[in-house]
Amino acid sequence: MAFNVVDGWTVPGFTHERELGDGAAGRVVLAVDDMTSTKVAIKYLVGGLRADEAFMARFRASARTLSQLEDPNVADLYDFVEAPEGAAVVMQYVDGVGLRRVLAAQGPTGPLAALSLLGGTLLGLAAAHALEVVHGAVRPSAVLVDGDGNARLTDFATAAPGTEAQLAPAYAAPELWDGASATVATDLYAATAIFFECLTGHPPYAGRNMARLHREAPIPAEEVPGPLRELIEHGLAKDPETRPKTAADYLGALEEAAVAAYGPSWEAQGRGRLTELAAQAAMQPEPAKPKVPRTTGRNQVIATGQTAARGSSNRRIAAAIAAVVIAGAVAGGFVLVKSGKGDATPPTPSPAQSSTPQPSAPPGGVAPAPLAARITEATDQAPGARFSFHRTGCCGAPSIAQGTFGLVKGTEPSYSMTLSGSAKTRKRAQAVIVGDRVFLRAGKKWRPSPVGGRGYPGLAEQVRRGSSVSAVTTLLNAASTLSESGGVYRGEAPVAKLAQAPGSGALYAEMARATGVEQISFALKLDGSSRPVKLWLRAGPAKGRNQIITTSYSAWGRKAIKAPR
Template sequence: MVDGWTVPGFTHVQELGGGACGRVMLALDDLTQTKVAIKYLDPRLNGDEAFLSRYRGVARRLSQLEDPNVVDFYELVESPQGTAIVMERVEGFGLRRMIATQGPTGPLAALAIISGTLLGLAAAHAKDIVHGTLRPSEILIDEDGNCRLVDFALASAGTEAQTAPAYAAPELWGGAPPGIATDLYAATAIFYECLTGRPPFTGRSQSAIAKAHREAPTPVEEVPGPLRDLIAQGLAKDPADRPGSAADFLGAVEDAAVAAYGPAWLAQGRGRLTELAAETARQPEPAPSKGRAAVPKPAPPGPAKTGGGGRGRVLAAALAVLVIAGGTAGGVLLLGGKDDDPPVGPAMSGTPEPAPPPTPSDPAAATLLGKIEQATGQAPGASFVYRRTGGGAATARGTFTLVPNGSPSYSMSVSGSGDTRRSTRAVIVGDTAYVMAGKTWRSAPANGQAPGYPTLVAQARWASSVGNVTALLRASTAFEQQGQIYKGTAAMDRLTADQSVGALYGHLSGATGAQQVAFALKLDRAGRPAHLWFRAQGADKARAQVIQATYSAWGRKAAIAAPSAPR
């Protein structure tokens, strides 16, 4: 137990740590056996009704936030015994531990860290979520060098500066509320610490630290010359002098990084960050501050109210682990290749001969297919997140609209590996992909044969389309329902013959040697896709490929048009 209670439906495994916000336990979901992290809020927060009232709204927005640079928020649980947050368990450690054991990260790794941090902040700010107390312990680093932000908005109003004094913007010390500008200030202070091994402003007391933030010159001379302007911008005393948004600041970071270290800076930075993560993992893990707990879950002492994402996202995470079968759940997805995916080869290119869509062999799959087609026809658009893993990385997020008798149109931001590591904007209309290169739109066929971003964009459309969901059901050879989850296997030869997604599965077949695809699907209450996972695995398990797509905000979306003046 923690302070006399345990979140119902979970069994504690051990304590992971604690801090000003509360204690964190590693726990197992009793239903799915999924590992999660549960933060039991400190009694000060639990007794602050103004904080709780505000945080309930934050929790709802966090539960809708799907971003590879933000730890997944599952649910907020309130009971007479306390308040807890159930969230994704990240296999990694806080940046604080890395700096403490390894010292300064070096400029390339530091640039990779602030890049991931700004991407996470940009996604949160787009949902009207401000972190407020960002510090190194709230940036988690996994073994692949990914940065994941956690613990958004966990401070009572007016206490943000005292909660994270080394990273608190001058205006926070004067009582101003946290906002985008204060998050960017904190991110820059962390960037400075990565470069130098210490925060930019220190003191023997909080009043001394506050004075330094307000009055001391920014110590830019302590950092490499090409990065000094970034530090000066982000740590500007006046919030109006800081970048206007996380996206704006990220653009400045990328420009400075390319100018100083070349176009491969991010790949090199993530490589160095991966090395530092491995070195940190080899160091003994500090003992939790209040001991460990490994106790069976008692009967709940009182009813608990849940908010935010609910148990559905925990079930979704469990299913992702099941489908990946030992891979990294919640990671980005892969379609093969050591770096970027090559264009579809000649044997896989072209459009399959028209043929009537096959009927699912299982009557339940046929019924489900009809339900999905009817539901999505009434709400022909959604927001989506696409991920791939398995030897490379790619992520896309944006919106799509279904087009009668045609391919869906997409507007997205996308990034991959190698030469496509930098996130860029893309649009697909009809058979053409439009990709932003610098400040110019470039066009290419959206057939998976144009190298680089056009192939990445085409694969994101195929994998996350409703047509892919229905293709898997039509090609299913085994199908069953387990609670809210539908599971099955689909024949690869039937998938490659599908007109809408055949090119995707042709590539997947060639990359893995798989003869069938295992898939799992969760629908929302209206019968529209909420989560989709599928895996292709041949005789060589090391070549197994996993794809994940998540959907939200179904409804009629504005028509997506081709950008003006593409070249």
């Protein structure tokens, strides 16, 4: 299907299927990668934004930072493509229901679902704030709920400075109305306003003079259940200095209040309720989108308008790592599209100028052994990195982890990470691996366990096997085909050879047994010093019975990981 989306230009290499939304920044469409058949969402920026050089420079810089933001409660950003004819953001497409739609169709969510929603929002904000990224305009249309009841944030840094209050007036902190810049405190205020709306069915303030109401009106805490009033009063404090200092601090207060009021199973119950509400909302007609006035130049506001309709025959699903329509690019890095059930493949390269070199598979061979040796030598000089690990697909529990690892010659790498899986490992846990011991955080203490086995110790070892430098070199040394284009290496390796490698070989063999394949496909992006930036691998076809692991690497340097006491 042909689309004249904005000024007749479309991103090459994709077939457009239907429109997902229309906002002040431009239209968002559902598209399919012509080479991999992967679904993506593409936002085409309107001409007014493209003509604003200052805005575009800020947006490019934001995209580079956001590409490093990988968190289960934050939507991934993959590629920002620019050409003389237009500009577009290629985004991950994952089925989810917008919170705005849930509230419009179902009304108040109840306290448990509201707490779960706020918890997920705060987790996403905490991850972004750790990279010094402020959202700027948190609002229900920027939150999606996936098929597992996870809250996912999108639209980070898409409000032009000075327009945040006008973009989301019901959720804008008092200082935004006075011309102040968006901050951590304004994000927490907006998250609390959404929490209030989930509890009551309406935002805390409504009227003609929103600025005065936010500045002067009493905080309507009496409208929410008693055990939750202190959270509302704290988060909606007029003075930003008296709000929670960080999203993590606020999350701690939320957990204490939730456990005290509703017991230790509040999170599971709340997530279950959110799942029900999202499924019910998806069966209802999508509410009319609020009209956002279009402006030009520097006053242009990016509003995604990307709540996607979902019919009963197209149930919205989500992977453990994703739950929203969003996408983007690792600027200058390796682009991977990840979708709800592990349908993850590198997108087709675009002939347009892209901030991210994308994988391709031209004919021609690369010698694997010298490349593996180069990587080993480079990482010996910078023995450690930050990492983010995602495993999705069939026939095995999904897993997510992020943290740092340190390399020591002659021993297994040491890791400090936050990780989660499914079932009994669904809740996030802190873990440290040193040698053959895993240390799990239990309150203020650390509990040691042998590496491997069931539960978190086994999950932690799975992450180590799949994300270590030896996992990269094992794939290369076993490769039967290997090609390179634009600094991206793509190849295949036979499972029979992979399984013989110590450490990571066992993981590859496990993936192959589960999916019934004899070859594992992979793609690798290196930085200018031959250190890994992104590793993607898949056991199985692009669609159907497969397993996919994606690992990102950044901040290479010496990392000292010690066993906790």
